[in-house]
Amino acid sequence: MSKLRLRLAIFVAKLVSFLSRLIGNQGETLPGRILLAIEPEAISLLAQNKEVILVSGTNGKTSTTKAVATIVSQLGQVATSGSGSNLSWGAANALMSSAPYAVLEIDELHLPAIIAQTDPTVVLLLNLTRDQLHRMHEVKRVADRWHVECTEAANTVFVADIDDPYLNYAIANATNVVRVSFGGRHHPDGAVCPRCGEYLTWVDGDYSCSCGLTNKSSELKFEGGSAAYRNALLANIVGEIVGAEPVEFESSQLERRVTKVIVGKNVHFRLTKNPASWTEALQSDLSEDVILVLNARQVDGIDTSWLWDLSFAALKGHHVVVCGERALDMAYRIHVEGIESRVVDSFDQALSLSRGPEISVLTAYTAFFELAM
Amino acid sequence: MLEIIRIHNELLGTYGDNGNAEVLKFRAGLREIKARVIDVSYLDPLPRGGDIYLLGGAEDAAQLLSLTALRKGSILARAANKGAVVLAVCAGFQIVGTTYRTRDQEFEGLGLLDVTTAPGDGRLVGDIAIKSPFFAEPMTGFENHSSVTTLGEGVPPFGTVIAGNGNGVAGLDGAMSNNVFGTYLHGPVLARNPEFADLMLERALGEAISSVDDELADQYAKWRRAVIK
Numbered sequence: 288m289s290k291l292r293l294r295l296a297i298f299v300a301k302l303v304s305f306l307s308r309l310i311g312n313q314g315e316t317l318p319g320r321i322l323l324a325i326e327p328e329a330i331s332l333l334a335q336n337k338e339v340i341l342v343s344g345t346n347g348k349t350s351t352t353k354a355v356a357t358i359v360s361q362l363g364q365v366a367t368s369g370s371g372s373n374l375s376w377g378a379a380n381a382l383m384s385s386a387p388y389a390v391l392e393i394d395e396l397h398l399p400a401i402i403a404q405t406d407p408t409v410v411l412l413l414n415l416t417r418d419q420l421h422r423m424h425e426v427k428r429v430a431d432r433w434h435v436e437c438t439e440a441a442n443t444v445f446v447a448d449i450d451d452p453y454l455n456y457a458i459a460n461a462t463n464v465v466r467v468s469f470g471g472r473h474h475p476d477g478a479v480c481p482r483c484g485e486y487l488t489w490v491d492g493d494y495s496c497s498c499g500l501t502n503k504s505s506e507l508k509f510e511g512g513s514a515a516y517r518n519a520l521l522a523n524i525v526g527e528i529v530g531a532e533p534v535e536f537e538s539s540q541l542e543r544r545v546t547k548v549i550v551g552k553n554v555h556f557r558l559t560k561n562p563a564s565w566t567e568a569l570q571s572d573l574s575e576d577v578i579l580v581l582n583a584r585q586v587d588g589i590d591t592s593w594l595w596d597l598s599f600a601a602l603k604g605h606h607v608v609v610c611g612e613r614a615l616d617m618a619y620r621i622h623v624e625g626i627e628s629r630v631v632d633s634f635d636q637a638l639s640l641s642r643g644p645e646i647s648v649l650t651a652y653t654a655f656f657e658l659a660m
Numbered sequence: 661m662l663e664i665i666r667i668h669n670e671l672l673g674t675y676g677d678n679g680n681a682e683v684l685k686f687r688a689g690l691r692e693i694k695a696r697v698i699d700v701s702y703l704d705p706l707p708r709g710g711d712i713y714l715l716g717g718a719e720d721a722a723q724l725l726s727l728t729a730l731r732k733g734s735i736l737a738r739a740a741n742k743g744a745v746v747l748a749v750c751a752g753f754q755i756v757g758t759t760y761r762t763r764d765q766e767f768e769g770l771g772l773l774d775v776t777t778a779p780g781d782g783r784l785v786g787d788i789a790i791k792s793p794f795f796a797e798p799m800t801g802f803e804n805h806s807s808v809t810t811l812g813e814g815v816p817p818f819g820t821v822i823a824g825n826g827n828g829v830a831g832l833d834g835a836m837s838n839n840v841f842g843t844y845l846h847g848p849v850l851a852r853n854p855e856f857a858d859l860m861l862e863r864a865l866g867e868a869i870s871s872v873d874d875e876l877a878d879q880y881a882k883w884r885r886a887v888i889k
Contacts, residue, residue, distance in 0.1 A: 427720070479671065486703075486725055592675050593676050596673065619876055620851070622877075623682050
């Protein structure tokens with residue numbers, strides 16, 4: 288009975304997917320939603336015949352998922368979720384494929400349920416930092432949920448960057464773990480031990496707690512590097528677990544960066560969505576012309592207070608133009624740090640004010656999709 | 661030199677409230693008032709002679725650690741008694757109250773404000789606007805908390821709620837006593853409401869300060885007021 292219902296669900300979902308593509312929609316959400324509406328168990332049923340790999344974390348999910356999919360594709364066909372389509376219906380949609388492997392990006396709050404439903408071979412945990420707090424509420428709250436599910440999932444290998452104390456805590460009681468450390472990176476929200484609530488001791492970017500939680504207990508230890516470098520390494524560790532050969536990546540492949548030529552100028556878009564990704568982006572080389580785009584829709588985080596959790600000092604000396612729905616939040620934030628900007632109503636206006644041939648655009652999540660994709 | 665003490669930013673800095681110190685220093689600077697921000701970590705003793713003490717929002721475990729450290733020597737209560745200005749936001753507001761309760765425990769607060777905090781029915785998240793008796797225009801911010809705060813008898817609120825929840829009781833937000841201000845407004849509150857930053861500077865200096873022309877600050881505050889009604 289349920290098999291029949293699943294077949295019917297897939298048929299309808301694929302039909303809708305086909306029709307919606309006919310009228311020009313990218314539509315990964317709608318077919319997945321229909322599938323789950325007709326067969327609520329679709330995810331676990333579809334996952335049964337696949338090797339499933341899940342990727343989650345605050346930053347780097349989409350690009351690292353792509354990297355893992357590339358690595359695993361050496362072994363066979365891979366079903367994967369489209370850009371940022373990381374809720375349950377995105378997973379459901381991807382799992383409809385007949386491919387033997389599925390590599391899925393999963394939203395932090397949806398991860399426990401998807402682990403329970405798919406019984407994955409490997410789960411890669413990248414990082415947990417403050418993001419969309421109107422929805423996540425607290426970083427610790429997300430880590431608590433992960434901890435419970437990671438402890439339960441006895442068939443799964445968890446690969447985690449334990450320089451992040453939240454991840455180390457999440458997998459602390461898991462059956463199969465590969466703890467990875469690069470060392471020397473102070474976690475921006477890591478003052479308190481997520482396991483016991485004591486004040487964490489940080490020395491040179493490494494932590495330890497009286498309860499025993501430390502990043503010195505890793506199975507694998509590597510030199511430090513950029514987020515792109517670390518995520519490429521983590522992706523290859525996942526690949527090795529499922530038997531794939533390592534693949535080399537350009538760092539640009541593991542960053543949410545897109546360069547487009549617009550009115551004869553090279554416009555370099557970079558996704559910046561929370562303090563951690565902003566800090567990473569501001570450490571990179573920026574053009575003299577910089578455009579900042581800030582929105583605060585649901586997926587951007589509807590509260591902009593976090594702008595004050597990082598320093599924008601790297602923008603000093605640049606020609607800065609600000610736009611987006613929350614441009615004033617941004618303009619005032621950097622104003623107080625001594626950086627003056629022009630506030631304009633549209634991205635086109637911002638472009639027209641640029642002086643040189645190269646423009647760096649640091650942009651919120653929703654704007655990144657509208658402007659760069 | 662105006663000393664702005666940012667208390668336990670690594671613990672009480674979860675919701676951007678660290679920006680309050682930056683705004684105070686910035687607006688003092690616009691008037692050529694010398695000011696400096698002193699960051700005091702959980703491991704440091706709290707300086708006694710500060711002019712303005714700032715506490716921000718936090719996650720539960722961090723809030724408790726901060727409270728435990730601040731209890732030592734009652735330095736904050738003494739400074740407040742001597743007239744120091746204190747701005748306590750969200751978890752900070754709960755810390756400076758009489759008691760706060762979690763689901764399983766009750767903690768004695770620092771007692772700067774006669775308020776008690778207890779778990780509420782659900783998380784209160786979203787834009788908030790309040791009317792404070794100090795200002796002609798409403799104040800705006802963003803709230804994100806799950807506890808509700810009840811004022812002791814005769815304790816004045818910081819403001820009455822126009823939109824959002826605030827304390828979650830009786831349509832009020834925050835509380836105050838002399839130069840101690842408690843509120844649930846993040847934003848940070850002083851960035852969204854520059855007139856409040858100026859009030860704090862005046863209280864700290866004990867004298868009126870000149871008005872300044874910071875067009876962007878006013879434009880930002882006005883726009884938020886227009887959006888949140």
